Amino acid sequence: MRSIRSMLVATALVAGLAGVAAAQPKPPETAPAKFQMSKEYRTIQQAALKSQRKLLLSFADSMPEKLYRDRATPPQRSFSEQVHHIVSANAFISNMFLKGQPVGPADTAAVFNSRAGLKKYINDTYDSLDAMIAAQTDSDRDTQVKFFGNFIPKWQVWDELNQHSMWTAGQIVANFRKNGMAPPSFLFF
Numbered sequence: 156m157r158s159i160r161s162m163l164v165a166t167a168l169v170a171g172l173a174g175v176a177a178a179q180p181k182p183p184e185t186a187p188a189k190f191q192m193s194k195e196y197r198t199i200q201q202a203a204l205k206s207q208r209k210l211l212l213s214f215a216d217s218m219p220e221k222l223y224r225d226r227a228t229p230p231q232r233s234f235s236e237q238v239h240h241i242v243s244a245n246a247f248i249s250n251m252f253l254k255g256q257p258v259g260p261a262d263t264a265a266v267f268n269s270r271a272g273l274k275k276y277i278n279d280t281y282d283s284l285d286a287m288i289a290a291q292t293d294s295d296r297d298t299q300v301k302f303f304g305n306f307i308p309k310w311q312v313w314d315e316l317n318q319h320s321m322w323t324a325g326q327i328v329a330n331f332r333k334n335g336m337a338p339p340s341f342l343f344f
Contacts, residue, residue, distance in 0.1 A: 192310045194293060200313040201288055207245075207320045208281040211238055213339035214327055215273045223268055227329035234330040235267040241323045242280045245316050252300050252312050255287035288313060 215238065223235040232240060239261065246258040258280050265272025296310040307315075331338040 192296065192308065196310065197288065197291075197296070200310070200317070201285070203313070203317040204281060204284055204288065207241075207317065207324075208277060210321075210324055210339070211241065211277045212274060214238055214324070215270055215277065217336070217339045218330065220268070220270050222330070222334055223270075223273070225330060225334065227326075227333045231326070231329075233267070234327060235273055237323065237327050237330070238273060239263070239266050239276070241320050242277055244319060244323075245284060246280050248312065248316060249284060249287060252302060253287060253291065253309055255290075256283055258283045 214234075218234050224233045226233045231237070243261060249255050250257045261276050262272060266276045267273075291309070296308065298309050299306045300309055300312065302312060302315065328338045
């Protein structure tokens with residue numbers, strides 16, 4: 156319980172720092188001075204990746220395959236497209252900004268239509284992400300990158316990926332509710 160509380164406090168602190176940074180004037184076209192994150196923070200980010208994987212796998216296991224292509228509303232992505240979006244965004248952004256080992260393209264016929272295909276894609280991608288964050292040197296984590304117009308240290312890219320993943324995963328709850336199902340249990344309760 157104590158480690159979960161510590162992780163939540165650290166995540167809230169980083170989110171607060173990100174909000175403060177977002178309110179600052181537009182950054183210059185060159186990278187600002189480095190802000191070094193503690194070496195221990197990597198462990199928190201690795202735990203976030205583990206939580207993401209666990210949540211997405213629980214979604215894949217809980218949704219009947221016949222509803223993988225179902226949409227909560229017409230303009231939204233289907234259930235399997237939404238899960239694919241989370242996973243593929245993590246793969247694309249990490250490869251683009253963190254320069255890790257690229258994850259091969261998804262077999263979307265399998266990902267969008269079968270539990271086995273979706274779970275394989277989740278596991279293959281998160282295996283790659285786990286290896287990438289473990290291999291990242293401290294000096295590389297502190298290196299600034301221009302992330303969609305803002306300079307941030309590479310360690311913060313992991314936080315942005317986690318925030319996007321959880322925000323997008325929350326939208327999947329509507330797919331379960333539309334079909335009269337409860338979503339998988341919240342991971343911390």
